[in-house]
Amino acid sequence: MRMTDLYEFGAKTEIGSYTFDEENIIRFASRFDPQPFHIDPEAAKRSLFGGHCASGWHTCAVWMKTFVAYWLQETARLERQGLKPPTLGPSPGFQKLQWLKPVFAGDTVTYSVTLTASRALASRPGWILNNILCEGENQHGVPVLRFESTVLEFE
Amino acid sequence: MRMTDLYEFGAKTEIGSYTFDEENIIRFASRFDPQPFHIDPEAAKRSLFGGHCASGWHTCAVWMKTFVAYWLQETARLERQGLKPPTLGPSPGFQKLQWLKPVFAGDTVTYSVTLTASRALASRPGWILNNILCEGENQHGVPVLRFESTVLEFE
Known part of the structure; x- marks a missing residue:
């Protein structure tokens, strides 16, 4: 089956939630983004963000x-139903990533995906390029992350 | 001083290199992107990528x-020279991220930044929005990563 058999254009699907706590924020940031507002909860209070994020x-x-x-989980669910899940490939990249609001220690972000377009690639028979809108919002329903991605699919 | 005092528009500045090895590829992917071609070097050989990336x-x-x-390093260097480094703020997001080629285990990526535009924000006096082109190329000089980012600066 194809992504377009599985998802309606424009329908938002929640994919899961994650709680960013002090420990996992510091662990990631120490390795990849060691700025004071990410690695030092006290210094973060005095930053532009006003808190550890x-x-x-x-x-x-x-x-x-x-x-x-x-x-x-989805592929397992489809297989249990005797269906053949779509075969996804790598993403060549994405567009318009926006960090809309800080994600503070203690925030839980719920992520979602919305299929927005799908087209066969004339140059590569059997390859399909899907456009998806990827979003995250915090526990107050405030959008924090948004980007428009592309995902390859193989027939 | 301002970013525009420090960098010429269109001039590429190398910011450093990093070698992606089997261990650090698996460590990141196990946590955030546990797909076979990232976490299993043997399975990766049979994937679309043809190798562990x-x-x-x-x-x-x-x-x-x-x-x-x-x-x-730059801010320390400028301060040693008695100069006041530009004050950078967070990035609101970026545009057009492209993963151009796989980064395989053993590859060394050299990253660079190019200032492409800078403008004062009429809505926020004292705030400047800089556009930068961020690139990475592997040890063969082949571009692997490219995105257009924005970085806030405060006067």
Whole structure:
């Protein structure tokens, strides 16, 4: 089956949630984004953000973590129903990433995916390029992350 | 001083290099992107990529790591010269991220930044929005990562 058999254009699907706590924010940031407002909760209070918050790249990486876990569950669910799940390939990149609001220690972000377009690639028979809108919002329903991604699919 | 005092528009500045090895590829991917071609070197050989390669999000996170380290060195260098380094703020997001080629285990990516535009924000006096082109190329000079980012600066 194809992604377009599985998802309606424009329908938002929740893929999972993740709580950013002091420990995991510091662990990621120490390795990849060691700025004071990500690695030092006290210094963060005096920063532009006014509090200890996650690296934007961390919020993206957790989108990926959440999507991979969701997709494993989805493929298992479809297989249990005797269906053949869509075969997804790598992403060539994405557009318009926005870090809309800080993700503070203690925030829980719920991620979602919305299929927005799908087209066969004339140059590569059997390859399909899907456009998806990827979003995250915090426990107050406030959008914190948004990007428009592309995902390859193979017939 | 301002970013525009420090960098010429269109001039590429190397900010550092990083070698993606089997261990660090697996460590990141296990946590955030546990797909077979990122976490299992044997399975990766049979994948579309034909070899064990880093998560795209890992190559982005290392761009950030490299930039933070570079910027700490730059600010220290400017201060030693008695200059006041530009005051950078957070990034609201970026555009057009492209994962151009896989980054395989053993590859060394050299990252660079190019200032492409800078403008004062009419809505926020004292705030400047800089556009930068962020690139990574492997040890063969082949581009692997490219995105257009924005960085706030405060007068």
